[in-house]
Amino acid sequence: MVKKPSSFPFARKTSDSVAALGEEKLIVAIRRWLGDASPRAPFGIGDDCAVLPAARGPQLITVDPVIYGRHFDASIPPRAVGAKLLKRNLSDLAAMGGSPTAAVLALTLDPRTSLVWLEAFYRGLAACARRYKTPIVGGDIAQADGVLAASLTLLGSATGPRVLTRTGARCGDTLYVTGTLGRSLRSGHHFKFLPRLAEGAWLARQPGVRAMMDVSDGLAKDLHALTPSDAAPALDADTLPLRRGADLRGALTDGEDYELLFALAARADANAFAADWRSAFPRTRLTRIGYFAHRDALPQSSLRLDAFSGYEHLR
C-alpha cells in the first residue's frame, strides 16, 4: 500500500506545521474545521467554560484518548482518527444504554504536527460529531515534544428509565455478544467500527438484560468485569463469532472490538429474545457464547480463559 502523505502527522517543513500558525490562529482554524459541530460561546469553544443545558435524568460521563503510536499510526487516515476518538467514547456510552449530549477535547501536539493532518483529523471528528449529534463544546490545546494525542470526554444521558451497568449478572445467566471478535487492527475494524448506540439503548429497555459492557480489551480480559463473584464464564469455543481471518486467540485477546457483551437472565425466554433482536436489528449479528456457571461447577468442555489475557495498557 502506498502511504498517503496526508496520513503522516508531522510536517517536513516548519511552514506546514502548527508551530507556523501559532496558537491564536490555530484556534480560529479549529473552529472553522469543526464548523456547526461546535456551538458558539458560551455554549461552545471560546470562554473559560462551556455552558450546557440542564440535564433532567441521570447523566453519563466517560473519557478515552487516541495516542499516536498507540491507537493510530501513519497508516490510518486522519479523518478516521478523529472519528475513532469520538466513536471509542460513544461505544462506552452504548454499553450503558446512553446517548451522547456533548463532548470536550484535550489535544496535545508536537509543534511539528502537520496542519494538513490536523485539519483532516478535526473534519473527521466534526463529521462524526454531526452524525451522532454530539456537539464539541470545549477543548484545550497544549504542546509537548514528540506527542500527538487527543483525549475526549463525552457526556451523555440515559435513553430510558434504566442505565445498564457491569454489575447485576447472576449464576445461570446467558452470555451474548454482538458482531464479531478479533483481528480488529489488521482488518481496520478498530477505526471503521460503528458504536452500538441503538443496540445498547434497546438492550437497556429489555428487563431480562441484567448487565452489559463493551468489549474493548479482548473478551478474555473484559469478561471478568461482568462475572459475579460466585460464578465463572462457561464459554463454548466453537460458538465464538470470529471476525474474518481471526483465530480463537485473537477473538479472546486482540482488543478494540467495540462490541456489546451482556448477560440475559436465565428465566428470560431466549427464543423470544432472539426473535425480538432480529426484528429490531436484522443486520447486527448476535451470538449466545455461553453462560455463567457456578464457580465449582464449570463444565470440563468450557474454554480455559486463564490461558488468555487481553490487551495490557501498561507493560
Added chain:
Amino acid sequence: MVKKPSSFPFARKTSDSVAALGEEKLIVAIRRWLGDASPRAPFGIGDDCAVLPAARGPQLITVDPVIYGRHFDASIPPRAVGAKLLKRNLSDLAAMGGSPTAAVLALTLDPRTSLVWLEAFYRGLAACARRYKTPIVGGDIAQADGVLAASLTLLGSATGPRVLTRTGARCGDTLYVTGTLGRSLRSGHHFKFLPRLAEGAWLARQPGVRAMMDVSDGLAKDLHALTPSDAAPALDADTLPLRRGADLRGALTDGEDYELLFALAARADANAFAADWRSAFPRTRLTRIGYFAHRDALPQSSLRLDAFSGYEHLR
C-alpha cells in the same frame, strides 16, 4: 535547594515503575489513593461510564491538562502537581461564577513513571478534590513513551441565576483584577494558588459586573478576550498589582496568575462596590487597573499593550 527524590517522576529501577505493577493492579492502587474522593461504580471509577445525578440548572464544563516539562517539572512536589491539575480547572469555573460537581481524569504515562511519584500525585489530587468537594468519577490510563501528562475535565454548575461570560463589557466599564500578577513560576504561585471560587460566585451575583475571565496566559494576552470591539483597554502602568519581585513585563506576560479579571459597569457605584468587596473578602486584594476607552480615544498615558504578548502555547 536539594531536589527531593520523590519529585523526579521516573523510576530508576523497573521494579519501582508503573510497568512493574501492570494495569489492573495500578487501577486498584489508584482507587485506594483516591479513597473517598472517588465514589464507587457506577457513580465513580469501574464501569464503562460514570453515572452523575441530574443537573437542575445550566452546567459548566472545562478541560485543562498538566504536562511534564510544560506545566511542571521535577522541582515540583507531585502532590502539588495533582492539586494544580484540579485547581487550574477550578479557576476556569470560578471565572464564570460556577462551583464544581464532578471531574474525570485522563492520564498518559511513560511505563517508567515512578509509583512513588504517582501515588503522591493522586493523593495530592484527592486531597484537593475533597477540599473542593469535587468527586473524581472516572478516568482513563494510557501508555506513551516519554510522556507524563494528565488532562482533567471538570463539570460544574452555576452558583446563582447568572453565569458570567467573557462577553458583555462595554466602553466606559472599569477593569479590576484580584490578587497580584507576574512571576508565577519563580515564586511557586503557579502551584500554590487557590482558585477564586468564592470570589467568582460573589462577583456573578453583582449586577454591575458585566464580564469576567481568569488570567492564565498573562494580562496582555487575556485582556483581548474581554475587550468589546469598539473599545481598547486603558491601563495605568502604576496601578498594576505586581507580585513580589515581579516587574511590569512579568505582570503582563508571565501567565499562570489564576486571578479574576472583570469589567464593572460605568454606572455602578465604584466606592460601594469596593466597600462590599472588602467586607466579603477582607484578605483578597482587588485592584482597579483601568477602564475600556473608546478605540479612538485611548489616553496617551495608557500602557501600550501591543508591545507585550502573553504566553504562547505553540511555538
